[in-house]
Amino acid sequence: MLSRGDDKPPSRRMKRYWKIAVLANIKDESQPKPDSVPPDAFADFDHIETIDSIRAALETDGHQTCFLQADANLPYALKEVQPDICFNIAEGLGGDAREAQVPALLEMLRIPYTGSRVLTNGISLDKTLTKRIWRDRRLPVAPFQEFTIGDEPLRPELKFPLFVKPAREGTGMGVDTKAIVKNEKELRERALYIINTYQQPALVETFLPGREFTVGIMGRVDAKLYSRHPEWYEKDGFHRFPVLELDSSRSVTPNVYSQASKAKDVGEEGAPDYVCPADIDPELEKKLKHFALRAHQLLYALDVSRTDIRLDEEGNPRLMEINTLPGLTPDYSDLCLQAKAEGIRYEDLILEILYLGASRWGMVEPRDIQITNGRK
Numbered sequence: 412m413l414s415r416g417d418d419k420p421p422s423r424r425m426k427r428y429w430k431i432a433v434l435a436n437i438k439d440e441s442q443p444k445p446d447s448v449p450p451d452a453f454a455d456f457d458h459i460e461t462i463d464s465i466r467a468a469l470e471t472d473g474h475q476t477c478f479l480q481a482d483a484n485l486p487y488a489l490k491e492v493q494p495d496i497c498f499n500i501a502e503g504l505g506g507d508a509r510e511a512q513v514p515a516l517l518e519m520l521r522i523p524y525t526g527s528r529v530l531t532n533g534i535s536l537d538k539t540l541t542k543r544i545w546r547d548r549r550l551p552v553a554p555f556q557e558f559t560i561g562d563e564p565l566r567p568e569l570k571f572p573l574f575v576k577p578a579r580e581g582t583g584m585g586v587d588t589k590a591i592v593k594n595e596k597e598l599r600e601r602a603l604y605i606i607n608t609y610q611q612p613a614l615v616e617t618f619l620p621g622r623e624f625t626v627g628i629m630g631r632v633d634a635k636l637y638s639r640h641p642e643w644y645e646k647d648g649f650h651r652f653p654v655l656e657l658d659s660s661r662s663v664t665p666n667v668y669s670q671a672s673k674a675k676d677v678g679e680e681g682a683p684d685y686v687c688p689a690d691i692d693p694e695l696e697k698k699l700k701h702f703a704l705r706a707h708q709l710l711y712a713l714d715v716s717r718t719d720i721r722l723d724e725e726g727n728p729r730l731m732e733i734n735t736l737p738g739l740t741p742d743y744s745d746l747c748l749q750a751k752a753e754g755i756r757y758e759d760l761i762l763e764i765l766y767l768g769a770s771r772w773g774m775v776e777p778r779d780i781q782i783t784n785g786r787k
């Protein structure tokens with residue numbers, strides 16, 4: 412997994428200051444939503460303030476930045492701007508692998524970019540495929556079944572209550588307290604609602620009644636060679652952010668980290684309680700971090716990711732999904748809260764994602780340290 416960006420253009424090598432294009436899909440709340448999309452469509456799109464924060468962070472290190480909307484004009488805008496590298500947080504526009512659209516375009520144009528590549532972003536958006544991969548390598552996931560028509564016979568290992576969600580969305584889209592179904596009738600109704608509204612399969616899982624955590628991972632085996640903060644990384648080259656607990660018990664959607672609860676500001680009435688570091692015993696903490704790292708590695712995620720995990724009725728962790736484009740809104744997004752809890756400044760988090768990405772494209776001079784078997 413070391414150098415997946417080794418097709419670097421020589422002219423970009425070792426320039427100190429870069430022209431960086433931040434690529435994102437921005438919410439345009441002035442425009443009415445078309446009738447054909449679900450009520451919470453575009454919930455995962457970013458606000459322009461987030462882009463401004465990312466740009467400001469990148470500029471603290473002397474780089475020039477601009478914002479490019481990741482829409483159908485992007486190929487032309489890229490030709491015009493000719494960035495040295497793109498800072499990619501684009502969620503993409505429709506289709507079954509929208510988070511892979513921008514990486515695919517950038518690969519075609521041979522423009523370096525940050526974070527995970529096409530294959531990973533395509534698979535990680537699809538929660539069913541992701542869980543099949545994890546299950547194959549013995550990572551713990553709740554029993555699940557994908558419904559594409561809605562009246563498939565329910566497999567016997569799936570016992571009520573069950574949880575029904577869109578297979579390929581994010582940011583709690585299609586998720587509220589009605590996602591918990593207690594009987595056959597509720598299951599069929601909810602599965603059909605998801606299939607029809609979101610125009611995609613419904614993923615049906617055993618309901619996980621326990622506590623909920625999210626675990627951020629940053630780095631890769633050779634991260635210390637390129638990082639401005641080699642001290643952040645453990646011997647294996649990865650940084651585990653402190654575990655964040657999402658306590659939704661007093662949120663607008665009790666016990667479900669829904670789109671409605673995510674839309675609230677931290678600390679606002681109806682928002683979940685964000686507890687970081689989570690108050691958990693060291694054994695559980697170790698397990699959660701181990702699973703998050705394995706989840707990241709098994710999907711070939713690059714540089715940064717966040718994995719959502721809940722405890723089942725016996726208190727055992729079960730992986731729900733991985734976010735390979737984790738939100739980066741300061742003082743709001745889970746990963747930013749995790750970084751802040753251990754004293755990592757927002758600017759440093761953003762610059763770290765930049766330099767880890769850039770180093771895969773040969774744009775950063777490696778530090779002069781010995782690496783043997785991935786260990787310093």
Ligand SMILES: Nc1ncnc2c1ncn2[C@@H]1O[C@H](COP(=O)(O)OP(=O)(O)O)[C@@H](O)[C@H]1O
Pocket residue numbers: 538553574576580581582583584586616617618619620623666667668669719721731732
């Ligand atoms: N099997 C499940 N059991 C209980 N709650 C679930 C389950 N799957 C998802 N949830 C709840 O729904 C939320 C959103 O689901 P998740 O799979 O993380 O999708 P996304 O964050 O991409 O919308 C979770 O944070 C959790 O609160």
Ligand SMILES: [Mg+2]
Pocket residue numbers: 582583719732
């Ligand atoms: Mg999630």
